[in-house]
Amino acid sequence: MSSKNVLGRGVGALLPDDMSLEEDSKFFLCDIDKIEVNPHQPRNLFDEEKLTQLAESIRERGIIQPILVSTNGSNRYKLIAGERRLRAARLIGEEEVPVVLMETKSEDESLELALIENLQRQDLNPIEEAIAYSRLIDEFRLTQEEVARKVGRKRSTVTNTLRLLKLPSSLQDDVAQEFISEGHARVLLRLKDDPAHMQEIRERILKEDLSVRQTENLCRQAVQKKKKPPVGKKKKENGLPDAYCQSLSTRLTQQFNTKVNIIQNGVCGKVEIEYSSPDDLDRLINLVSDSKMEK
Numbered sequence: 314m315s316s317k318n319v320l321g322r323g324v325g326a327l328l329p330d331d332m333s334l335e336e337d338s339k340f341f342l343c344d345i346d347k348i349e350v351n352p353h354q355p356r357n358l359f360d361e362e363k364l365t366q367l368a369e370s371i372r373e374r375g376i377i378q379p380i381l382v383s384t385n386g387s388n389r390y391k392l393i394a395g396e397r398r399l400r401a402a403r404l405i406g407e408e409e410v411p412v413v414l415m416e417t418k419s420e421d422e423s424l425e426l427a428l429i430e431n432l433q434r435q436d437l438n439p440i441e442e443a444i445a446y447s448r449l450i451d452e453f454r455l456t457q458e459e460v461a462r463k464v465g466r467k468r469s470t471v472t473n474t475l476r477l478l479k480l481p482s483s484l485q486d487d488v489a490q491e492f493i494s495e496g497h498a499r500v501l502l503r504l505k506d507d508p509a510h511m512q513e514i515r516e517r518i519l520k521e522d523l524s525v526r527q528t529e530n531l532c533r534q535a536v537q538k539k540k541k542p543p544v545g546k547k548k549k550e551n552g553l554p555d556a557y558c559q560s561l562s563t564r565l566t567q568q569f570n571t572k573v574n575i576i577q578n579g580v581c582g583k584v585e586i587e588y589s590s591p592d593d594l595d596r597l598i599n600l601v602s603d604s605k606m607e608k
Contacts, residue, residue, distance in 0.1 A: 339414040340379060345407055347389050348382060350396060351427055359400065368401035376402065379411040381430065390414070394430040425453055432464040439498070440489040443477045450475075479505055484515060493518055496525040503532045510535050552577045569597060 380395035392399060393415055402410050415426065428445045431437055437445065449460050457475075461468040477488065477498055484501065487493045493501075497518055504511040514531050517523060523531070558575045565573035565584070571593070574585040588594040 339416075341412060341414070342409040343380075343382070343390060343412040345399070345402060345410050348380070348399060348410070348412070349385060349389060349391050350399070351392050351424070359397065364397065364401055364404065367397060368404040371398070371401050371407070372405050376411055379413045381415055381426075382412045383415050383417045393417075393427045397436070425449070429463050432466075438489045438491070439474060439477055439495040440485045443474045446471050446475050447478060473499065476502060481508060481511070484511070487515065494525065497523075497528050500525060500529045500532050503536055507535070507539065552579055552582075569600060571597065 376398055378395070378398070380398055381393040382390040383393055385391040390412065399410065417426065428449055432442060432445050446457075446460055449455050449463075450457065455463070457471050458468050460466075461471045464471075477485065477495070479502060480488070480498060484493070484498060488495060488498045493515065501511050501514065504514070514528065514535070517531070518528055558577060562573050562575050565575075565586075569586060571589070572587045576583050576585065586597060588597055
């Protein structure tokens with residue numbers, strides 16, 4: 314079976330049907346010290362408590378599923394999949410572990426298989442999963458559709474998970490360490506252009522134990538508030554002080570012997586002069602005209 318044909322089908326596709334130790338079988342017990350961890354493997358965080366539980370299970374029942382390795386030359390091997398099992402075995406002092414040897418043509422092929430196998434096992438946190446998708450797309454020139462097909466996911470799942478990489482690194486760490494859920498993170502993405510507000514709501518999620526729905530409401534309010542232009546704030550700041558306008562109105566009222574109002578609209582406005590009859594209007598016009606004539 315060629316390694317190319319099994320990419321995307323998981324470690325099960327590589328295991329011998331009867332797991333017998335025939336001469337041509339790729340299954341064997343390997344010295345644990347001869348296995349080197351893949352520095353590019355997608356998993357970064359290992360839960361110590363779960364690792365201890367796995368170690369105790371291995372002590373009791375052994376490693377049920379073999380570790381997948383490729384040859385690394387000089388009678389040494391490079392880990393492709395199964396780092397948790399390898400770590401747990403080392404934790405309890407195991408000297409040998411069961412492995413299946415995978416013949417790969419290149420370093421890239423080993424990495425691609427490691428990424429796909431980890432994604433298929435669904436034991437990565439959401440950020441590790443997103444990074445693995447991103448590497449398959451960037452380093453192996455796969456489309457989102459091809460990635461989804463190889464790991465058995467819907468394309469929409471791949472797309473939504475990749476969006477988590479648009480979060481600030483601090484929030485990515487929160488998701489990876491399960492301080493906030495993937496659902497919270499997706500809602501916070503609505504505020505990706507407003508990092509300060511995003512961080513403020515993140516603090517409220519932790520402090521008030523907000524649900525995803527409550528977080529969604531807060532983010533929606535923040536977005537709507539940002540879209541609304543400030544009403545009259547700038548205009549009021551640029552206009553004349555109210556006290557000064559009132560003083561001018563009083564002076565004009567005394568000068569024209571009728572009520573005068575000054576109405577502001579930012580730096581613009583209007584002056585309203587009241588008159589009680591046509592004769593009063595003629596009087597006011599004469600007053601204004603006389604003032605102009607004097608100037």
